[in-house]
Amino acid sequence: MATLSIIKNDPWLEPYADAIEGRHQDAINKEKELIAADGSLKAFANAYNYFGLHRTPTGWVFREWAPNATGITLIGDFSKWKEYVKYALKPIGNGVWEIKLKPEALHHGQLYKMLVHWEGGMGERIPAYATRVVQDEQSKIFSAQVWAPEKPFKWKVRRFVPDTRPLLIYECHIGMAQEREGVGTYTEFKDKVLPRIVADGYNAIQIMAIQEHPYYGSFGYHVSSFYAPSSRFGTPEELKELIDAAHEHGIAVIMDIVHSHAVKNEVEGLGRLDGSYNQYFYGDDRREHPAWDSLCFDYGKNQVLHFLLSNCKYWLDEFHFDGFRFDGVTSMLYYNHGLGQAFGSYGDYYNGGQDTNAITYLTLANKLIHEVNRKAITIAEEMSGMPGLATPFKAGGIGFDYRMAMGIPDYWIKMLKEKKDEDWHPTSIFWELTNRRADEKTISYVESHDQALVGDKTVIFRLIDDQMYWHMMKGDDNAAVNRGIAMHKMIRLVTLATINGGYLNFMGNEFGHPEWIDFPREGNGWSYKYARRQWDLVDREELRYGELNAFDNAMIELVSDIYDFQALPVEKLWDKDDDQVLAFKRGDLVFVFNWAPFKSYTDYGFLAPEGEYEVVLSSDNKKFGGFGNIDEGIRHFTQHDELYADDHKGWLKLYLPARTCQVLRYRHNNK
Known part of the structure; x- marks a missing residue:
């Protein structure tokens, strides 16, 4: 076998070439075995x-x-x-x-x-x-x-091509997307929430909890019926209407698919469908997941591969989903499910603890999905950092289009919990947001649904805490709220501005939704009070949530207007920890952040390409809850310096108020 490009491109993987080439050959061999009668994965997965x-x-x-x-x-x-x-x-x-x-x-x-x-x-x-x-x-x-309507569903949009340059995902849950206390429906979402997403500028929605699950509070992760869209939200046709409507608005629909485990229930689920313990799952001590109270699929069985691969094709063909976010991939990759393992070196990914059957399944799933729809989107929710996960199969990878950058939200939580504002260092922030494999695209995010669950806190709640309940009125000059709003904007912009694949936001977080998520359960009296979204907060003009939403809209629009923004090189122009100032360039845009909580700088200079610059976004704008100290009408010209003349760089000097960020667009050379 010729050396795979994943190994050629990363010399550190050379010692593990046998393992990488072995897993690649495993997938080739298994595919040949599976398609022997049908000729292709697409024909097999029926x-x-x-x-x-x-x-x-x-x-x-x-x-x-x-x-x-x-x-x-x-x-x-x-x-x-x-x-x-x-x-x-x-x-x-x-x-x-x-x-x-x-x-x-x-x-x-x-x-x-x-x-x-x-x-x-x-x-x-x-x-x-x-x-x-x-x-x-x-x-x-x-x-x-029995579900066999007399008239088949008629799609308005027959062929849809997602916009992934860049991919901007709005993560959502149908049941808790509504304002009222209760379970929302596909139709309610289509009529009431989808228009908000369109207005917010996102080009994809990622829907959780679609596959039927007996316990609503499982967030859809304990799946019982893998081919049934959850009826608690409505009919299959109503789900199709939602997807069709999203496509009419140019929005891709990604399904959160759970193939990493299944509910233990026997009457509702696959637990002992034919009375045996090992029909779909392992029959030994690997049967039960040690942390999730669920069952683990036996990916070594061809019948299980038939079931799961066909499941991928089913949702693409029958419901026109545009792809999948695969949940719990780390758990699938390792015999120990990645539990309690640090993954501190490359050797941790090739030490014999890898589940080769599961890796083969994921590889074939990606091949199949792109065979069915070559424009489909696949995302791995994976935290160990296994190399090659989001690298094409032909290069020696597992074939996902993206991997979730799960270290980023963990980083922000750590910063908010452990660091004083004056100890936020630009060098650390920039390194964390740009430290990734060159051959893998990631989905960057500040927080997903994981950070909003009971037991955790959203970023806005970590910043403002209970002051949100009393001081979110416009005109209420509360220091905690002012700090929280300022930093919420900065954290989101720097995360979005450094993407190399896509960006994700969980519904409501774009405007700083104040409450955690708590599904009805015995411990809360089966209440739906926190299993919903309070859209009225962002709609009320007297409250400050609208300011955060307006800033989110503005930054999403900014990157949306630049084709292939995510592919532009991220060039650091300046980072100085003493001053807490960070500046970097992407294309014609320069992003500048002053993280200092109390220090504002006049005529703060850093080297940038010589020319003229105009401000195109400022977090300090009053409509975004700022103080209006940045004059956005001023054109900025670099000051020539002979020392850097050969590099065509000059000193760009700006006013940088404390806790603000701004984006400038390079216009032309001023010489």
């Missing part, structure tokens, strides 16, 4: 068209893979939930069971389950490939539902 319930020209057909079962019968309201021979499935080989029914046997909207028998037991089960699962409001019991 399990959902074969298994599950389907209406055909001659009636209905239902199939289930259940190798340990000794008998399977469909039960439902059509059989008064009793077991009848006429609804019994027959084994047709390779662990597959099948039944064919006449057209009048089943009707759209009816509820059903499987009654599965195995040696020594039996139990009701929801089919693995069920595409619609509903919960009875009184009994709280989940059932599959």
Whole structure:
């Protein structure tokens, strides 16, 4: 095998060439094995068209893979939930069971389950490939539902190409996106929240908790039915309407997909679908995740690969999702799930503790997704930093388009918790935001839903704390609020300005949503008070949340207007820890930050390309909650210095008020 470019480009990986080339060959071998009969991954990943319930020209057909079962019968309201021979499935080989029914046997909207028998037991089960699962409001019991509307959904946007230059993601959760205390719907989101996202300027939404999950408070991470969009938010058609509407507005829709584990529930989930412990999951001590109270897939089984790869294709084909953010990738990559491991050197990624089967699955999933839609977006939520995760497969990588820059929000939390304002050093900030592999694109973010959960704090709450409850009125000159608003803007702009792939914001954080997220549970009296978004706060003109939202809009618009902003080199112009000043250049834009809490500087100079500059964004603008001390109408000209004449650089001198940032655009050479 020729040396893979991932190794050529990073000499530090040379000692681990055998491991990298080995995992690359594993994926090649497994793909050949899987596609031997069908010719391609795209053709192979069609399990959902074969298994599950389907209406055909001659009636209905239902199939289930259940190798340990000794008998399977469909039960439902059509059989008064009793077991009848006429609804019994027959084994047709390779662990597959099948039944064919006449057209009048089943009707759209009816509820059903499987009654599965195995040696020594039996139990009701929801089919693995069920595409619609509903919960009875009184009994709280989940059932599959026959879902076959007479008229197929008609898409308004047949082909959609995401705008990823740069990718600007609005992370959201359908159920908690509404103002009222309760569970929001796909339609409410389409009508009420989507217009806000359009106005805010983001070009993608990343939706959490789509796959059906029994416990709402799991945030969608304990999935039971992998092919069913959660019915608590509405119908499949209503989800399609939301995606279609987003596409009409030029917004890509990314699904938060959970293939790293599954809920332990046996009646609702895959836990013991056919009575065995090792059908979809490991049957030994690897079966249960040690930290998540969930089950771990056995990625070494071809039937499991068939199930999961087909799941990726299903959401792309059936619902027109534009890609996926894969959750819990670190847990998949390592036998120990990455728990308690520091990952301090390259050797930690190639010490034999890597789950080669899971790595092969992720590699093939990325190949398949881009085979189905070459413009699809794949993002890995991964914290260990494994090299090659977001490097193309042909180069020797696993093939994700992006990886989440999970160290950045951790860095901001650490700064806010442990450092005094006067100890915020520009050298540290710049290094943290730009320290990444050259061959991998990342999604940078200040905070996601993780930082907003109960037990943690959002950035705005760490900055202002309970003063938010009393002093967010305009005209209320509160020092804590002024500091919080100033730093909130600076932290977000410097994070966005240094992206090399994309940027992510969790809904509400763009305007400093004050409350944490707490889903209804026994400990809070099953309250929805904190499982919602208080949009009225940003809509009320007398409050200061609108100022933060306006700044977010302005900075998003600034980078959106520059094609391929994320690909422009980040050139540091100045960083001086004593002064707490940072300046860097991207294209024609110069970003300047004065982190000092009390020191303002007049005629602060640093070297920049010779020419004329104009201010295009200032956090100190009054409409953004600033004090208006920066005169944005002044044109700035560099001062010539013969020492730097050969470099065509001069001294750019600016007024830098304390705790402010500004962006200047280079206009032309003033010589």
